[in-house]
Amino acid sequence: MSYHTLIDSQASVYSPAGRFDAHGIGAAQEWLQAQYQAGVQFIIVDLQEVHFIDSAALATLVSGLKSCRSAGGDLVLCSLQQPVAIIFELTKLDRVFEIYPDVTDAANAASRHVSAWAQS
Amino acid sequence: MKASSSTLRIAVVTTFPPGSGSLNEYAYHLVNALRTKAEVSELILLTDELPDDQAYPEDGGFGLADGAAPVSIMPCWRFDAPANAFRILRAVQRVKPDLVLFNIQFATFGRGKAPASLGLTAPALVKTAGYKTIVLLHNIMETVDLHSAGFASNALMARTIQAVGNGVTRLLLQADLVALTIPKYVEILREKYAAENVILAPHGTFETPPEPDYGCERATRILTFGKFGTYKKIERLVEATQALRSNGHPNAELVVAGTDNPNTPGYLAGVAERYREAGGVRFTGYVSEEDVPVVFREAAVVVFPYTSTTGSSGVLHQAGSYGKAVVLPRLGDFAELVEEEGYTGAYFEPDSVESLKLAIARVLDDSEYRREMGRRNYLAACGLPISEVADWYVLHMQALMQQEEI
Numbered sequence: 001m002s003y004h005t006l007i008d009s010q011a012s013v014y015s016p017a018g019r020f021d022a023h024g025i026g027a028a029q030e031w032l033q034a035q036y037q038a039g040v041q042f043i044i045v046d047l048q049e050v051h052f053i054d055s056a057a058l059a060t061l062v063s064g065l066k067s068c069r070s071a072g073g074d075l076v077l078c079s080l081q082q083p084v085a086i087i088f089e090l091t092k093l094d095r096v097f098e099i100y101p102d103v104t105d106a107a108n109a110a111s112r113h114v115s116a117w118a119q120s
Numbered sequence: 121m122k123a124s125s126s127t128l129r130i131a132v133v134t135t136f137p138p139g140s141g142s143l144n145e146y147a148y149h150l151v152n153a154l155r156t157k158a159e160v161s162e163l164i165l166l167t168d169e170l171p172d173d174q175a176y177p178e179d180g181g182f183g184l185a186d187g188a189a190p191v192s193i194m195p196c197w198r199f200d201a202p203a204n205a206f207r208i209l210r211a212v213q214r215v216k217p218d219l220v221l222f223n224i225q226f227a228t229f230g231r232g233k234a235p236a237s238l239g240l241t242a243p244a245l246v247k248t249a250g251y252k253t254i255v256l257l258h259n260i261m262e263t264v265d266l267h268s269a270g271f272a273s274n275a276l277m278a279r280t281i282q283a284v285g286n287g288v289t290r291l292l293l294q295a296d297l298v299a300l301t302i303p304k305y306v307e308i309l310r311e312k313y314a315a316e317n318v319i320l321a322p323h324g325t326f327e328t329p330p331e332p333d334y335g336c337e338r339a340t341r342i343l344t345f346g347k348f349g350t351y352k353k354i355e356r357l358v359e360a361t362q363a364l365r366s367n368g369h370p371n372a373e374l375v376v377a378g379t380d381n382p383n384t385p386g387y388l389a390g391v392a393e394r395y396r397e398a399g400g401v402r403f404t405g406y407v408s409e410e411d412v413p414v415v416f417r418e419a420a421v422v423v424f425p426y427t428s429t430t431g432s433s434g435v436l437h438q439a440g441s442y443g444k445a446v447v448l449p450r451l452g453d454f455a456e457l458v459e460e461e462g463y464t465g466a467y468f469e470p471d472s473v474e475s476l477k478l479a480i481a482r483v484l485d486d487s488e489y490r491r492e493m494g495r496r497n498y499l500a501a502c503g504l505p506i507s508e509v510a511d512w513y514v515l516h517m518q519a520l521m522q523q524e525e526i
Contacts, residue, residue: 022462022499054462055322056499059508066511070158090306092297092319096515 011042011110013103017049022056032064041073042113044106048079053087065097074098074113078106127161128517130154131217133197133208133242135228136167137181138174141199143258147223149326150256151180153510155188159518162189164215166208169195197239200230205242212246219517220246222295225258226285233281237288244294252520253295254513256321260300261285262308289313296520299513321513324506332443332498334491336417340371342480343419343444345407345435348376348391349384357425358395360476365400367477369484373400377407377415416442420490421483423447426454427470436463440501443494447479462500464493 012035016028035043043064047053061075068075076098080088088094100106135141137148147165154160165180180191196211197204212220222243229239247253261282292298293313299321300306309318342361346352354376361374380387392403407415416422422439426449439446440463448458448465455467468479483490 022502023496052459054460055504056462059504059511062511062515063508065515090303090320091512092516093512095519 010040010114011044011107012040013044013046013107015046015049016057019052019054020047020050020057021052021054025056025060028057028060029063032060032067036067036071041068041071042110043068043073043075044103044110045075045077046079046103046106047077047081047084048103050084051081053084058087058091058093061097062093076100076106076109078103128159128219128514128521129162129164129215129217130160130517131164131166131212131215131220132223133166133220134223136165136176136193138176139168139170141168141228143223143225143228145326146258148181149324149506150223150510151191152182153324153507154513155182155191156186156507157189157510157514159514160189163191164217165191165193166197166211166215167193167195169198197229200232200235202235202238204229204235204239205245208242209245209249212251213249217251218521219252219254221513221517222253222255223258224255226261226288233284237284240288241291244291247294247296252517254297254299254516254520255292255295256299256301256513257292257305258301260305260308261289262312263305293317297516299516319516322504322509324509325503326506328502328505329441329498332417332441332494334443334494337420337444338373338418339420339484339487340369340373341419341421342372342374342484343377343415343422344374344425345377345415345422345438347378347381349381349387351426351428352381352424353427354388354391354425355394356471356473356476357423358391358398358401359473360480361400362398363473363477364481364484369481371400372480372484373402375402375404375415375419377404379406412438413442416444419444421445421447421480423476423480424449424465425470425476426451428452433458436497437501440497443498445483445490445493446497447476447483462496464496464500466493 014028014031016024032043045061065075078100079102080099098109100109132147132151134147135144137144151163151165155163167176170176176193176195180193182188182191194211194215197207226240227236230236243253243255290313293315296317298315298318300309300318301321301323303320306318306320309315344354344357348354358374361372364372376388388403395401404415416439422444424433424436424446428451436446436458446465448455448467449470450467451470458465466479466482469475
């Protein structure tokens with residue numbers, strides 16, 4: 001797992017790798033919790049290196065999405081590989097999350113979101 | 121019928137306790153989860169009518185003191201009655217919810233073919249009347265064995281029922297969303313009916329098994345559990361155990377827990393006789409419910425000596441709930457299925473005693489590997505709590521409501 005903060009302190013990127021499943025969600029949940037407590041508004045989950053995702057990991061992302069949106073932010077996804085994209089399509093969660101082709105596009109969206117939030 | 125995204129009034133067409141219709145317990149847990157969501161302002165359960173000597177609790181039995189959304193119950197349909205769809209529609213029109221969720225399966229509305237089919241037109245009627253509808257469909261006609269289920273006595277009848285079933289399925293697919301709990305069901309409906317509104321939603325679990333004590337096993341004990349003789353055959357496992365005992369694991373012991381498969385009476389007795397000279401093998405016979413946890417807890421590894429498979433395994437789920445390491449056959453897509461469910465194991469070639477011996481030895485010899493595998497399998501067995509599944513439904517509901525607002 002790797003992660004880093006991006007765009008001031010308002011947006012962060014989380015980059016799980018390999019299997020993103022029940023076994024690995026503890027670390028993701030802890031990290032997400034730390035972001036909420038730090039007041040991060042916008043979270044990007046970069047799935048470039050993920051080749052498998054299960055329902056527990058999807059639930060973690062759904063929970064993160066709800067937390068971010070209830071605080072006026074968002075949790076978005078990027079770089080979905082085919083096996084992962086299939087799961088999002090099967091569950092139609094691809095209609096619930098904002099999904100970007102790569103982390104650059106997601107970061108640009110984050111910038112726009114953070115700017116709009118700062119002006120509001 | 122407009123709702124802001126934070127105040128969903130949801131009508132749920134369902135059976136519900138103390139009613140005895142199928143899916144009643146599922147409904148209880150799903151409603152209990154939904155009512156705690158901040159986005160849900162009210163739940164109105166449109167249930168079947170109870171016999172005269174029974175009554176639903178006024179608030180669904182949940183109480184109002186915990187700050188969750190209020191739940192009310194409106195009995196408005198009767199099992200096996202022909203006019204249920206119209207009665208449900210009238211009830212929905214009285215209640216005027218933002219959205220109607222149907223928690224149903226093919227026999228929800230009746231035992232008879234006509235009332236069962238007529239009841240299943242309700243989602244299409246409600247949708248046509250202008251209400252957002254989600255159908256949570258727990259089975260599909262395409263996978264029901266009509267003969268075994270007692271619905272069809274001959275091939276012609278089966279074909280006729282299937283044709284009617286196809287029509288009913290098309291009507292169900294008129295809903296805004298049809299949620300299914302098994303990926304295969306989603307594939308079937310998408311392919312057969314070109315349905316784009318079918319989604320996969322996990323079934324969810326009602327209870328989480330207690331965290332096991334990973335260090336309590338007997339490090340030499342190998343367990344196999346089930347009904348043996350058809351596709352669960354233990355000869356190679358007995359031989360692998362013997363090989364282990366004479367190659368560095370003198371205390372290895374195999375516990376064969378369970379009975380003959382009803383189709384192969386005498387199988388285990390035959391194996392016991394054939395290997396009567398072999399040491400370290402114990403046959404427990406039938407294991408009572410209260411002894412099952414003990415049998416699993418004391419095992420260092422659970423072996424699945426299958427020669428073929430018919431999908432996933434209930435015993436694997438049991439082994440996972442006790443946090444056990446497992447040894448699995450590399451058979452067809454079994455490994456893939458198992459891994460998709462989040463389980464993991466040491467694999468062996470099903471026709472090789474040596475391969476089986478090595479897989480078991482790897483687990484017995486490495487306590488850290490064993491513990492890690494047991495932990496992963498426990499997490500897989502825990503599944504997804506229904507409260508988290510409810511979050512998915514809420515998100516889909518909000519997305520549907522936003523479509524309307526656009």
